[in-house]
Amino acid sequence: MSQEYDYLFKVVLLGEPRVGKTSLIVRYLKNIFSSGEYAQTLGANFLIKRLNVITEADSHSDIAIPAEKRVLLQIWDLAGHMRTTQVKEHFYRGAAGCLLVYDVENQDSYDNLALWYGDVKKKMPNAKIAVLANKLDLCEGVQEVQKAHHDLQEIAKEFEAQFRFGTSAKTGENVEEAFTQMTRSLVQGSETRSS
Ligand SMILES: Nc1nc2c(ncn2[C@@H]2O[C@H](COP(=O)(O)OP(=O)(O)O)[C@@H](O)[C@H]2O)c(=O)[nH]1
Numbered sequence: 001m002s003q004e005y006d007y008l009f010k011v012v013l014l015g016e017p018r019v020g021k022t023s024l025i026v027r028y029l030k031n032i033f034s035s036g037e038y039a040q041t042l043g044a045n046f047l048i049k050r051l052n053v054i055t056e057a058d059s060h061s062d063i064a065i066p067a068e069k070r071v072l073l074q075i076w077d078l079a080g081h082m083r084t085t086q087v088k089e090h091f092y093r094g095a096a097g098c099l100l101v102y103d104v105e106n107q108d109s110y111d112n113l114a115l116w117y118g119d120v121k122k123k124m125p126n127a128k129i130a131v132l133a134n135k136l137d138l139c140e141g142v143q144e145v146q147k148a149h150h151d152l153q154e155i156a157k158e159f160e161a162q163f164r165f166g167t168s169a170k171t172g173e174n175v176e177e178a179f180t181q182m183t184r185s186l187v188q189g190s191e192t193r194s195s
């Protein structure tokens, strides 16, 4: 029997309680949104998503043909109100990518993201990093949206994040894009290393 996937990656979501980590995962996996708080994790350490990504043609290689890769994504969610210091080793172990999430309407969640980032640098120094500014749907007017994007740009630069997205688990804006971009980036990273 042929193997069912080309790559398996572990991706973790980090950030303060209530920023919408679980909602983002539920939106991505089930394409639904519930306005109630998800009290706990989804009852498991992680959830699985299968997806195919097309890698970009590699200009440094003779074979400049984009290829489709089958990926199994292991998405890890944080239980309830775990604080950074309590995050278990097994949560970080083997993670290839990290989505750092804050809430655009919650300044503390923005300020405290540095604590999570510090953890990431210590525990998973080679992980690819994305910063997600979630709840973008709550921004009112052009100015607020602009400020949100400006803040996001600043923090992504500070964290040397590979990419950043303004998201909304409520409307679905950029949710699939964020996970797909992370996956594509992980595939590309692996291909470059192995060639
Ligand atoms: N308006 C809005 N509310 C959101 C969004 N994402 C999550 N929420 C709400 O924020 C609260 C916390 O979400 P939850 O996913 O449990 O956050 P977690 O603790 O980070 O996992 C819930 O009431 C969600 O319905 C979003 O993008 N927009």
Ligand SMILES: [Mg+2]
Binding pocket: 021, 022, 023, 038, 039, 040, 041, 077, 078, 079, 080
């Ligand atoms: Mg949660």
